[in-house]
Amino acid sequence: MNNLNTETIQIQEIPILVTWKDIKNVHLSVVPPKGDVKISAPLRISKDNIRAFAISRLDWIRKSKEKFLNQSREPNREYIENESHYLFGNRYLLKIKQNNKPSLTISNSKLILHIPEEATDKKRKEVFQEFYREQLRQYIDQLLPKWKKEIFVPEFEYSIRFMKTKWGTCYHDKRKIWLNLELAKKPLDCIEYVLVHEMVHLLEDSHNKRFIRLMDKYLPTWRELKAKLNDLPIHGEGVWNE
Numbered sequence: 001m002n003n004l005n006t007e008t009i010q011i012q013e014i015p016i017l018v019t020w021k022d023i024k025n026v027h028l029s030v031v032p033p034k035g036d037v038k039i040s041a042p043l044r045i046s047k048d049n050i051r052a053f054a055i056s057r058l059d060w061i062r063k064s065k066e067k068f069l070n071q072s073r074e075p076n077r078e079y080i081e082n083e084s085h086y087l088f089g090n091r092y093l094l095k096i097k098q099n100n101k102p103s104l105t106i107s108n109s110k111l112i113l114h115i116p117e118e119a120t121d122k123k124r125k126e127v128f129q130e131f132y133r134e135q136l137r138q139y140i141d142q143l144l145p146k147w148k149k150e151i152f153v154p155e156f157e158y159s160i161r162f163m164k165t166k167w168g169t170c171y172h173d174k175r176k177i178w179l180n181l182e183l184a185k186k187p188l189d190c191i192e193y194v195l196v197h198e199m200v201h202l203l204e205d206s207h208n209k210r211f212i213r214l215m216d217k218y219l220p221t222w223r224e225l226k227a228k229l230n231d232l233p234i235h236g237e238g239v240w241n242e
Contacts, residue, residue, distance in 0.1 A: 009047065011054045014061060018050055024206055026050070028057055031165050035065035064230070079124035085111055087135060089187030089232075104131040132184035133160050139188065140179065143195055151218055153202045167229065168194045170201035177202075186232060193225035 006019045016037045027040040041050055054061070077083065083094045092111040099114035104127055106112070115124060137160060156175040163169070163180045170177050177198045183191050196219045204211040215222045 007047070009051060009054070011051065011058065011061075014058075014065070016054055018047070020045070025208070026053060028054070028061075029165060030061060030064035035067070037061055037065070060230075077125070079113065079121060079128065085128070086185040087111070087132070088139070088184070089190075102127045104128060129162075129181065132181055136160055136179070136181065136184040136191070139191060140195060143192055147196060147199055147218075151196070151199050151203070153199060156199075156202055158198075168198045170198045170205075172201060172205040175202065186229060190225055190229040190232070193219065193222055193229065196222070 005021075006017065009016050009018055014037055016039055018039045018041060020041050020043050023040060023042050026042070026045065029038050030036070031038060037054075039050060039054065077085075079094065081094065081096050085092050085094055087106070090109075092106070092109055095107075095110050095112050097112055097114050098117050100116050101114065102116070102119065102123065103114045104111060105114070113124065113127065115127065140158065140160075154175060156177060158177040158179060160179050160181050162182065163178065167180045167183060168178060177195075179194065179198070183194060197215070200211060200214045200218065203214060219225070
């Protein structure tokens with residue numbers, strides 16, 4: 001390895017930016033908007049070992065890059081009549097009703113956006129975000145009693161925010177979990193998987209053997225759910241980091 005902390009390696013047609021850091025584990029990610037591939041590696045890991053690791057994950061890398069390429073070809077959301085939107089993995093058609101009090105409601109297979117006629121695209125997006133935030137919060141609050149009883153962890157806080165590259169993240173020392181707002185568009189079992197994943201991080205900060213044992217104990221189907229989440233179309237930016 002060179003004395004440089006950062007180097008680009010080429011694996012077939014894919015350039016990968018490698019950064020050596022004072023960390024314990026190798027982290028692989030494919031990031032928006034173009035699907036750039038990045039690896040963060042411990043200082044002790046050689047370039048040859050990193051190349052071998054990247055080759056072993058090549059199928060996953062290609063699939064993840066394809067998601068971003070497909071996403072870049074999708075039109076931006078305009079929040080107009082008959083546009084498709086997703087909630088908990090289900091597709092809804094958008095209907096617009098003029099109303100001075102902005103809100104979003106569900107009626108059968110339709111989302112009804114109540115909005116003043118002069119409302120801007122920004123305002124329409126804000127109404128959607130608040131709706132998604134509240135829907136996701138209600139579902140997480142339903143799940144928490146079950147999983148707090150199952151996974152005995154000290155009290156913690158969770159918050160919801162938009163994140164570009166992660167579905168969730170855990171601040172172990174602060175007893176704090178962040179969940180991606182985009183999860184509101186995903187199937188319920190995938191949301192539950194992300195919550196359990198982050199709660200287990202309150203017990204084990206790293207993706208080590210103990211973490212895997214705990215995931216196997218509490219949610220034996222977690223590998224299938226992770227694959228399901230990563231195989232879904234990306235309605236908004238986000239990819240689950242390795």
